[in-house]
Amino acid sequence: MSAWKVLLTDGLEENGIAILRASAEVADKKGISADDLLQIVGDYDALIVRGRTKVTPAVFAAAKNLKVVGRAGVGVDNIDLKAAKEAKVTVVNSPLATTVSVAELTMGLMLSVVRDIPRADATMKEGKWLKKEFEGSELYKKTLGVIGFGRIGVAVANRAKAFEMDVLGYDPLIPADEIQKRGGTPATFDELLAKSDIITMHIPLTPDSRGMLNADAFAKMKDGVRIVCAARGGVIDEDALLHALETGKVAAAGLDVFTAEPPGLTALVSHPHVVCTPHVGAQTMEAQGRAAHDIATEVVAALKGETLRWKVA
Numbered sequence: 001m002s003a004w005k006v007l008l009t010d011g012l013e014e015n016g017i018a019i020l021r022a023s024a025e026v027a028d029k030k031g032i033s034a035d036d037l038l039q040i041v042g043d044y045d046a047l048i049v050r051g052r053t054k055v056t057p058a059v060f061a062a063a064k065n066l067k068v069v070g071r072a073g074v075g076v077d078n079i080d081l082k083a084a085k086e087a088k089v090t091v092v093n094s095p096l097a098t099t100v101s102v103a104e105l106t107m108g109l110m111l112s113v114v115r116d117i118p119r120a121d122a123t124m125k126e127g128k129w130l131k132k133e134f135e136g137s138e139l140y141k142k143t144l145g146v147i148g149f150g151r152i153g154v155a156v157a158n159r160a161k162a163f164e165m166d167v168l169g170y171d172p173l174i175p176a177d178e179i180q181k182r183g184g185t186p187a188t189f190d191e192l193l194a195k196s197d198i199i200t201m202h203i204p205l206t207p208d209s210r211g212m213l214n215a216d217a218f219a220k221m222k223d224g225v226r227i228v229c230a231a232r233g234g235v236i237d238e239d240a241l242l243h244a245l246e247t248g249k250v251a252a253a254g255l256d257v258f259t260a261e262p263p264g265l266t267a268l269v270s271h272p273h274v275v276c277t278p279h280v281g282a283q284t285m286e287a288q289g290r291a292a293h294d295i296a297t298e299v300v301a302a303l304k305g306e307t308l309r310w311k312v313a
């Protein structure tokens, strides 16, 4: 009989489940409702989530045996870290697993917004040949502003440099010489806004970063700037972005993430100059395989009281 019980509420790749099963009993309740989670969470020593499950103070209050919450992925904005601390529950994530996948999707969104690839494809599927309408622009020699020069921001910067873009980096938590070492030209927020042809966001959603790209920020940007975001919807004020698209200040936006998910068919989602994907930055078999391995290993280590690599709280 296994000593520990682990609950999965957003699924996990098989390789991760196998690691957990070597030390614990695993219950896979993918898609469980918030109410049903409150009913059963008290039975478990560990809870592993992705972004869908909200690990609220009520969950911690009901989770009498819980020792660790594992986030298969990076962002922990769906986990109440204050409540975790008060409940003396460890929170771990798997921050290295998805960097490449998110960076590659970001490049895809960037290419999509400069060449209008999704709309060109849609018109072909309507039997049209609108060659003259699809005059885009190059990435070559354009300035890319990377907001958040951490793992994903740097991975995007490296890929952008292969396209011979000039890369500005804004990250108040990283010294300028470190941004330079990581391959970016350090910039203040306002410099980045003023000089970039494309701005891409790679920051966590925190009280500080919520609504960072707002009406004031859009006003400071170049006319015709393009915006890409595969971080969190909340870092952009979506009403301000829509207004900037409607006035032409922003020529196009590529968005993987939304303030409310799923957003439904909002004016932003249906705007002709917006390319959307349904929060799939980390949704590759490679990233999910790595995330499953890393989070399962880390959660087992937490249960065993071993040294942790990715303790968030």
Ligand SMILES: NC(=O)c1ccc[n+]([C@@H]2O[C@H](COP(=O)([O-])OP(=O)(O)OC[C@H]3O[C@@H](n4cnc5c(N)ncnc54)[C@H](O)[C@@H]3O)[C@@H](O)[C@H]2O)c1
Binding pocket: 073, 074, 075, 076, 095, 098, 099, 102, 147, 148, 149, 150, 151, 152, 153, 170, 171, 172, 173, 174, 202, 203, 204, 205, 206, 208, 209, 230, 231, 232, 256, 257, 279, 280, 281, 282, 283
């Ligand atoms: N679309 C997806 O599926 C997907 C997948 C993984 C991660 N993400 C998002 O991407 C974010 C970044 O991931 P990462 O692995 O690069 O994290 P990271 O911690 O390596 O990098 C984030 C960087 O943002 C900086 N930062 C924090 N607050 C800032 C602020 N207010 N202004 C400017 N910079 C700020 C930090 O100093 C850090 O260097 C995650 O927090 C997550 O929300 C999305």
Ligand SMILES: O=C(O)CC[C@@H](O)C(=O)O
Binding pocket: 050, 051, 052, 072, 073, 074, 075, 076, 098, 279, 282
């Ligand atoms: O788990 C997901 O579906 C998204 C993951 C991603 O946004 C993250 O922060 O790791």
